Amino acid sequence: MQEYLKQQIAGALRKIAPELDIPEITIQKPRSPEHGDAATNVALTLAKALKQNPRSIAEKIAGNIDVSTGYIKGVEVAGPGFINFRFAGNWLSDKLSGAHQAGKEFGRGRMLENKKIQVEFVSANPTGPLTVGHGRNAVLGDTIARVLQWAGADVQREYYFNNAGRQMRVLAESVRARYLQAIGQEAEFPEGGYEGAYITDIAEKVKEQHGNSLLGEEHLPVFRQAAEEGIFEDIRKTLARMNIAMDSFFNENTLYEDGSIDKVIATLRDKDLIYEEDGATWFKTTSFGKDKDTVLIKSTGEPTYRLPDIAYHINKLERGFDLALDIFGADHIATYPDVVSAVRACGYDSDRIDVIVYQFVTIVKDGKPFKMSTRKANFVTLDELMDEVGADVTRFFFLMRAPGTHLEFDLNEAKQAGEKNPVFYLQYAHARIQSIMKKVRDTYDFSGKTPDFGLLVHDSEVTLVKRILELPEVIQLTAGQREPHKLIQYLNELATAFHKFYHDCRILGEDEPLALARTELLTVTATVLANGLGILGISAPDKM
RNA sequence: GCGCCCGUAGCUCAACCGGAUAGAGCAACUGCCUUCUAAGCAGUAGGUUACAGGUUCGAGUCCUGUCGGGCGUACCA
Structure with a gap:
């Protein structure tokens, strides 16, 4: 996704300022969700070279981003000249399916x-x-x-x-x-x-x-x-x-x-x-x-x-x-x-x-x-x-x-x-999911059915999905910087997203398609927790 | 004396090599269990990022100095 955005921005820059060398474009995840799913500060860094105010550069770039592919839902200019992007739901559900299929291997990378x-x-x-x-x-x-x-x-x-x-x-x-x-x-x-x-x-x-x-x-x-x-x-x-x-x-x-x-x-x-x-x-x-x-x-x-x-x-x-x-x-x-x-x-x-x-x-x-x-x-x-x-x-x-x-x-x-200890917060999330799974297995028969992750539209669901999809990136970051506490911080955020989901959304009693999508969402969540805890060398209990 | 590391909420710590209103947990206070585990959720309060300058569109983050702590500075490991 980052690469895709970089290409889009580079393309827009070529249109606005053909003579300019395309600089290193950095994409970052905004601290606040109000600022979308990804943001870039290129307009700010280019202000001097282009002798224009960053805000208007940002407007021009934003106007030249192609939103027709369906992966980006919104492009906005904000603050002093940040460009914020919002991901579309189908991008999220596609990626979640990928994570679901990767199963226990989800998060493994090839960097090294x-x-x-x-x-x-x-x-x-x-x-x-x-x-x-x-x-x-x-x-x-x-x-x-x-x-x-x-x-x-x-x-x-x-x-x-x-x-x-x-x-x-x-x-x-x-x-x-x-x-x-x-x-x-x-x-x-x-x-x-x-x-x-x-x-x-x-x-x-x-x-x-x-x-x-x-x-x-x-x-x-x-x-x-x-x-x-x-x-x-x-x-x-x-x-x-x-x-x-x-x-x-x-x-x-x-x-x-x-x-x-x-x-x-x-x-x-x-x-x-x-x-x-x-x-x-x-x-x-x-x-x-x-x-x-x-x-x-x-x-x-x-x-x-x-x-x-x-x-x-x-x-x-x-x-x-x-x-x-x-x-x-x-x-x-x-x-x-x-x-x-x-x-x-x-x-x-x-x-x-x-x-x-x-x-x-x-x-x-x-x-x-x-x-x-x-x-x-x-x-x-x-x-x-x-x-x-x-x-x-x-x-x-x-x-x-x-x-x-x-x-x-x-x-x-x-x-x-x-x-x-905060470790229990993470382990509890895992145990809670296993407990739900057990009840779900007694209630529904999902054998042979494929979940439709497009049904996950509740705020708490979307937040959880976004967190899940960060795992590979967090592992790369933790490995690159060799600072395990970054993984812990991430797992905490993931667990928070799950507990919030647990509070807002139910599985038992829902129609089968939604129940199935939510169940499989939790399967992936449990996998991410187990993989993360595994990297920390800490157990992921089924019961607490 | 010199070198390296550190100084962020009452406490323990975050902040993705310069970005938007500095965030969590614990402690304190207020709500939420006849419904998938309340080891949970929602909310309130808490800050001049040790101090003083500087660099620039923008500094907790970079440069200089001061103060405070740790570790080196062994013919110890």
């Missing part, structure tokens, strides 16, 4: 067809259970992956982790200390060790398996491995509970084993971007506009996390992804430019890397900000949150707001917020 996209998210090291702090990352990543799939992309979900490093050593030492305590030995708990109760649980398991046989310090790897396995098992369970399934787990260690870390250093050295100072190896980030150079290998010989990060992103590109998306918290924002510079310096197309930065969730407990620390066991886990409010509300909560805004989460109100 044949694109291989990787979304990397969660990527928490296995040092403890996933907390509500990880929740926003996990849910955003998974939902963006889902919407990209709906836009036609071939998507892989990857979880990147590091099981070597200092963190893991401290973790192993913490487990060992608990183990020694459990078998009655004196053991000093390591400084800065992990204090959580889950450490003791892991130690208990090690004790069950190995008894008292792990006294010596040389057994530390056993504790490390037990911790990693136990914690990863929990993480996977938590993710599964949230409706998230990773396609692959990528161990940072791979990058050391296959030599890609060394290769990065060698390549950057060839480009004269590496130097040694104070026993450390530095990357000349100043030549990319930073005010300081960056250490890649510490004087201890241990690389900083930035180095494997670079190698990892090169690895992604070598695996052939058209796009590698990272989901990052605000704390990682500073490293991203370094990675991009290095990847580009190594001769790769860094445009294929993109990052989504979300702002931190501020946890509020008892009216005060609550600082979480995995080490100090000061945290609220996602499992605890889901115990309280369930997986649907948990997902919805993290998706409701734009990733770029700070999000405040009041734990004391979490449950209460759960009970009146």
Whole structure:
């Protein structure tokens, strides 16, 4: 429809001002329904070039729009020079039939067809259970992956982790200390060790398996491995509970084993971007506009996390992804430019890397900000949150707001917020429709009959139809901007349109043709709700 | 100090890369269930978009400065 309107306007412009280059014509959906179904501001943007007042340009364009095809019902000039279009009923019913026939596939797009996209998210090291702090990352990543799939992309979900490093050593030492305590030995708990109760649980398991046989310090790897396995098992369970399934787990260690870390250093050295100072190896980030150079290998010989990060992103590109998306918290924002510079310096197309930065969730407990620390066991886990409010509300909560805004989460109100969470508004609409469907099936026999959507002329019906038809566009928009809250907003509007319809129009008791048209209208509505909720990873219940 | 993000109704947040009268939910107030689920519908109230300038037909949105918050600015991840 947009294309059709653009052609019409371009045609009109050629008649009015043949010598003019046709500009980019933007069509937008007016905020207020009084302004029609679509509008353009071309007259305003052309006012200067044509040296005429926008209003009269608009009048001329409007006068040259062909309304005889039957898809456009009205063309008006309004305000300072907007041109508003109204769609005709037969256009709506044609499109609705299309949506009806598309069935469960309605809304799928081809924008990203044949694109291989990787979304990397969660990527928490296995040092403890996933907390509500990880929740926003996990849910955003998974939902963006889902919407990209709906836009036609071939998507892989990857979880990147590091099981070597200092963190893991401290973790192993913490487990060992608990183990020694459990078998009655004196053991000093390591400084800065992990204090959580889950450490003791892991130690208990090690004790069950190995008894008292792990006294010596040389057994530390056993504790490390037990911790990693136990914690990863929990993480996977938590993710599964949230409706998230990773396609692959990528161990940072791979990058050391296959030599890609060394290769990065060698390549950057060839480009004269590496130097040694104070026993450390530095990357000349100043030549990319930073005010300081960056250490890649510490004087201890241990690389900083930035180095494997670079190698990892090169690895992604070598695996052939058209796009590698990272989901990052605000704390990682500073490293991203370094990675991009290095990847580009190594001769790769860094445009294929993109990052989504979300702002931190501020946890509020008892009216005060609550600082979480995995080490100090000061945290609220996602499992605890889901115990309280369930997986649907948990997902919805993290998706409701734009990733770029700070999000405040009041734990004391979490449950209460759960009970009146707007997610129920959407789910209720779906359940309500299913309930009607059941009654309709008991009352009418529509088998083999085709609905005549032209019968849907009530205001509430027309509004609902228009909403339904927006789904494909909203999915494209959400996928393009990677902002799931736009889909939520749309589903809210759709649900509102449905509830209004429910209030104004009935099915039971109506003549069969109208009842049939309305029933099938609701079939499509339910499909849109289910598809939308599906993209959000939230259930669409038949009963509530 | 410097860099990035943010500041919109009492609260939590929208506003489709500059468009028309800045919108929802929660909280408050008023109506609507003998009829397909009242987890709903209809209505009232709530705003100098932190502040001050600038750019233009037009600014919550863009540029400059100020104030306030978050995160970076580590040979931590």
